[in-house]
Amino acid sequence: MPVNLVPPARESLLPVGGVEIGTARAAIRKQGRRDVLVMRLAEGSTVAGVFTTNRFRAAPVRVCQEHLGASGGAIRALLVNTGCANAGTGEQGLANARRSCELLGQALGCEAGRVLPFSTGVILEHLPMDRLAAGISAAVADVGRGDWLDAAEAIMTTDTIPKGESAQLKTGGRTVTVTGISKGAGMIRPNMATMLGYMATDAAIAQPLLERWVREIADLSFNRVTVDGDTSTNDSLVVAATGASGASVSSESDPGAAELKAALLAVAQKLAQALVRDGEGATKFITIEVRQAASDAEAAAVGYAIAHSPLVKTAFFASDPNLGRILAAIGYSGVADLDVDRIELYLDDVHVATRGGRHPDYREEDGQRVMKQAEIRIRVDLARGSHDTTVWTCDLSHDYVSINADYRS
Amino acid sequence: MPVNLVPPARESLLPVGGVEIGTARAAIRKQGRRDVLVMRLAEGSTVAGVFTTNRFRAAPVRVCQEHLGASGGAIRALLVNTGCANAGTGEQGLANARRSCELLGQALGCEAGRVLPFSTGVILEHLPMDRLAAGISAAVADVGRGDWLDAAEAIMTTDTIPKGESAQLKTGGRTVTVTGISKGAGMIRPNMATMLGYMATDAAIAQPLLERWVREIADLSFNRVTVDGDTSTNDSLVVAATGASGASVSSESDPGAAELKAALLAVAQKLAQALVRDGEGATKFITIEVRQAASDAEAAAVGYAIAHSPLVKTAFFASDPNLGRILAAIGYSGVADLDVDRIELYLDDVHVATRGGRHPDYREEDGQRVMKQAEIRIRVDLARGSHDTTVWTCDLSHDYVSINADYRS
Incomplete structure (x- = not known):
């Protein structure tokens, strides 16, 4: 659907x-x-x-x-x-x-x-x-x-x-x-x-x-x-x-x-x-905004690391605010000198992580509320420069596996 | 299992x-x-x-x-x-x-x-x-x-x-x-x-x-x-x-x-x-041998591109010899000057592709036979140098999605 x-x-x-x-x-x-x-x-x-x-x-x-x-x-x-x-x-x-x-x-x-x-x-x-x-x-x-x-x-x-x-x-x-x-x-x-x-x-x-x-x-x-x-x-x-x-x-x-x-x-x-x-098996439409990167390439690398993580994508499928997976993806995105202690993470209006760690006011229920939506916006502030980009992706569902396991049959 | x-x-x-x-x-x-x-x-x-x-x-x-x-x-x-x-x-x-x-x-x-x-x-x-x-x-x-x-x-x-x-x-x-x-x-x-x-x-x-x-x-x-x-x-x-x-x-x-x-x-x-x-949801154990690369890094890049492709992994889950997906992954692995017309691809003993295209003797039944095995060996010859490496991975199954959608519950 x-x-x-x-x-x-x-x-x-x-x-x-x-x-x-x-x-x-x-x-x-x-x-x-x-x-x-x-x-x-x-x-x-x-x-x-x-x-x-x-x-x-x-x-x-x-x-x-x-x-x-x-x-x-x-x-x-x-x-x-x-x-x-x-x-x-x-x-x-x-x-x-x-x-x-x-x-x-x-x-x-x-x-x-x-x-x-x-x-x-x-x-x-x-x-x-x-x-x-x-x-x-x-x-x-x-x-x-x-x-x-x-x-x-x-x-x-x-x-x-x-x-x-x-x-x-x-x-x-x-x-x-x-x-x-x-x-x-x-x-x-x-x-x-x-x-x-x-x-x-x-x-x-x-x-x-x-x-x-x-x-x-x-x-x-x-x-x-x-x-x-x-x-x-x-x-x-x-x-x-x-x-x-x-x-x-x-x-x-x-x-x-x-x-x-x-x-x-x-x-x-x-x-x-x-x-x-209409991505294969998509149940969620996810907008990933990466802000304050040092370059466009860096902003895209961070956005795509999040967008390609099977763990992030399955968490969205499950509406599970397992948001540490997003931090992990940012961490392996290939930005060699990334200072994670300056990273801010938002899920729609919910401030999830500040200075690289869980925000003191973040409550699981707030994350849960956003994760249940069909359209979700992730925002990552890197505090490294003035380059912003946006990447759009979907979740990874059982139907993706079914569709691609059966594609030729 | x-x-x-x-x-x-x-x-x-x-x-x-x-x-x-x-x-x-x-x-x-x-x-x-x-x-x-x-x-x-x-x-x-x-x-x-x-x-x-x-x-x-x-x-x-x-x-x-x-x-x-x-x-x-x-x-x-x-x-x-x-x-x-x-x-x-x-x-x-x-x-x-x-x-x-x-x-x-x-x-x-x-x-x-x-x-x-x-x-x-x-x-x-x-x-x-x-x-x-x-x-x-x-x-x-x-x-x-x-x-x-x-x-x-x-x-x-x-x-x-x-x-x-x-x-x-x-x-x-x-x-x-x-x-x-x-x-x-x-x-x-x-x-x-x-x-x-x-x-x-x-x-x-x-x-x-x-x-x-x-x-x-x-x-x-x-x-x-x-x-x-x-x-x-x-x-x-x-x-x-x-x-x-x-x-x-x-x-x-x-x-x-x-x-x-x-x-x-x-x-x-x-x-x-x-x-x-014992990878999450694994049903197949896949050995990817990359041979004749120009460097170890290049060999690993090709091996990992295959190993990370959700399309390759779901085809293995389905035992579907949709082997063009392997060629596509090699093609986007980041080897900028790759000459695909020199690539040879084998699935165990089956010669699937030669000089970048379907091998004239390749028969779907042969691919199917290998794909049904629990252990499968992919071999890619790049004809670019003398560096070889091996990457091991598993398929992408419904259980991977289930496990990661339910991890915290």
Whole structure:
């Protein structure tokens, strides 16, 4: 059961001018479910992405990076399949990824190098190219008929509900729309990107600016969530800017640029948090604020140490205020000269630990009260500097074990 | 249910001359169980230890380090309590740890500075000093009557069975005994030491040599096991050398030194592996061999990435040969210039992946056969250098979640 997350209403996911969507049920792994997505982008769209840092990055990730580089971001279509990650598949995997771009390029009348391919699902297995080819044909026939909710459904794996978010803003008298979708729900510890996230806006955004923004936005959204600490082989976040609205930005100082970037970040954070709310087996949504760190990296290290601790996560699952486990995680987070005697720890409004030890006024009942909530905020003050960050995670439940013990069956 | 591990027979844990043991039931946290251990060491014993690198190291760990440093290893007694870790307890925690040394020193007629205190259990709570004092008195009254199995029982927390190991060797016509005990069973990712491990030999070992050996032995035993990746606040491994056998070594080149070190390492590895075999919820014992790494640190990083992946661990629990998860973990292990196209992966005798992709002869049934075993060996060849290491871990089961969700109740 996702934590305070419901499927988006179809009408809440606003169409983005210049983006046409088609999906198909191609039985890549399972019968009867949407598992192929084609997204056609208007001529002139700019596209930028960030991808997994896993050295075993999947064949489609390598091809995406090649095509983005060679085209300078002038991408005309995205192709996504679920059910098979096409990772750990060597030369044949690369050939299959390239072949899928050719098939889609032929169907849409664009070069294969203008297609970005994405795959998600089981690792170490080859794409079923016959079924994928049929799925591409069917999805192309559907292009223009599908909507963002169809797209969100087509990229799901163990997600229990589709994830999408929209925002709109006025700039220079024009209405600009931002819509995005994402999927989780395990092997989630994005490192430069997330499992799969797609966002589009009908503003025009100059390629260099878009590339910088995608990195910055990923760092404050998808790169700040974790379910299980496992960085996937297929993480990808892509943002497309079609320009169909007539609004256009090419530098940070352009009118409306700050508002547009904020809208993109807001959508990205909602999508990233949705991965956690629907994390495998999640019953709690946990926000970890680390304050007063000496650097951003240090703040993130402390946040992730807490977020990845199986002991912290099981305590949250049990609503057990066994909060010493949080201190232990801070202690092994790798901050070599950490002075634990200056650390303050809060659970929502409850002051749990002061100067590294139990707060004299802390009462178990107060901790218990907060731990029972579905949404919990941990705050750690390190008293070392001025860098703050926030990491979002979920608890570790029996269902996480069940889901991952049964994933392929 | 521990994996191929049974409680040691009482007579299999050989007494070590110069070591006298006493235990007590002091109700530190729970009624009726042994929870205080006193180990008296003969005058002239040398003692060395390695301790957690967690910055939130517990008060007793700090006191141990002080006393070892100030006494030059001339320790006369060890004091251990379970039920309360005395961690995250600030100044009062330090005062309590020091006070416990005074109490034991008075009872045994030695200086407080010759006592090493150890605590394990719940973090963020203070020691119940009244009950501990009574426990110390009772354990001192028992000194000389207890044996190593009593000691192993007295240090258990969530362990399901006591852990101990002995070895004997002949050197220079003298029989030398090595006996050790350890406890787990969660928050196990020792980093320079383990949760609690105590070893003793009746050989005499010169202090500088003993200190070096303890570090080297810890690195190849306790520092190579993990249950959940959580480095405890209280990890401690201590080795005492009493000299009661008449055998004596003071340098690596002394007659019998190599054999003695090998015996100490063998006992330490058995004790460390026992932590994993009895790891919280463990149903499988997994040996991860990483070969041909460019450095020891790199080999360990790859081994631990596999060992800590919740996805790998749940796949082992399910006996599901979802082996792409192992490749993904290798890929995010932090080896920046890793060439995945040179990686070979084996599961026992089954060649799963070659040159980074699925081996053409690999059949799912073969993987399945190995995954169903209670003991599984993963071998990764990195083709980067000549450094090898081995990491031992267990799977992640429903029982791990249950145990840690219910730990304090």
